[in-house]
Amino acid sequence: NSTIVTVDGPSGAGKGTLSQLLAQRLGYRLxxxxxLYRLVALASINKAISVENASALRDCASTLDVEFAPADDGVTVILEGQDVTAAIRQEHVSMRASEVAAVDAVRTALLQRQRDFAVAPGLVADGRDMGTTVFPAAQHKFYLTASAEARAQRRYQQLLGRGESVDLAALVADIQARDQRDQSRATSPLRPAQDAHIVDSTEMSIAQVLEHMIDIIGV
Ligand code: CDP
Known part of the structure; x- marks a missing residue:
């Protein structure tokens, strides 16, 4: 018996950080x-599968040999025995991930794999369609959002912290393009579940959002 908390929303809304904090606080799996979409993207690049080849992408997604190993600073992601934690965050992999995520057969192939993550006492599921498609019966659903400017500003600070130089205007444009692609795809487009709590974090800190979510869950 597993309690499911879903955290959906657009790129850069703070879902990753908040889901991790929430899972820690509740003692749930993450x-x-x-x-998973990034791993399919990386595997498809490694195997030279084109984004047009839906059946090869589906096979790639359904045979994905992946392991998520807990580490001091989060989670180590292992693909076919190789540590790909950093590799899947590269910009060209992000771009490819958003392309393979638009392929119907890929989404279907990943469905059961995602559902298998649900274990007792609970799961925090971070994504775009957790509350709408993957876990429609989840007990607590959140849709985290913030203005494109605020989301770009956060990513900007993150990249600066890593010593990467970036252009804020380019980040805003990039985020708007990804929103557009996520919202307009045919299968499981990005939108809040009907019963989701919508949290706009434009004017809130991570700590404030976390407390707000904990209040709603009621623990
Ligand atoms: O939030 P961010 O764009 O940095 O990346 P992510 O959450 O790691 O997701 C990578 C890509 O996978 C996104 O561009 C989405 O298009 C896609 N995705 C999806 O379609 N469905 C999900 N449940 C999660 C991610």
């Missing part, structure tokens, strides 16, 4: 569904 599903980073975006990592």
């Amino acid at each position: 599903l980073d569904s975006g990592a």
Whole structure:
């Protein structure tokens, strides 16, 4: 018996950080569904599968040999025995992830794999369609959002912290393009579940959002 908390929303809304904090606080398992799409993207690049080849992408997704190993600073992601934690965060992999995520057969192939993450006492599922498609019966659903400017600003600070130089205007444009792609795809487009709590974090800190979510869950 597993309590499911879903955290959906657009790129850069703070879902990753909040899902991790929430899982820690509740003692629940964490599903980073975006990592699965990133892994399919990386595997498809390694195997030279084109984004047009839906059946090869589906096979790639359904045979994905992946392991999520807990580490001091989060989770180590292992694909076919190789540590790909950093590799799946590269910009070209992000781009490919958003392309393979638009392929119907890929989403279907990943469905059961995502559901298998649900264990007692509970799961925090981070993604785009956790509350709508993957776990429609989840007990607590959140849709985290913030203005494109606020989301770009956060990513900007993150990249600066890593010593990477970036252009804020380019980040805003990039985030708007990804929103557009996530919202307009035919299968499981990005939208809040009917019964989701919508949290706009434009004017809130991570700590404030976390407390707000904990209040709603009621623990
Ligand atoms: O939030 P961010 O764009 O940095 O990346 P992510 O959450 O790791 O997701 C990577 C890509 O996978 C996104 O661009 C989405 O298009 C896609 N995705 C999806 O379609 N469905 C999910 N449940 C999770 C991610």
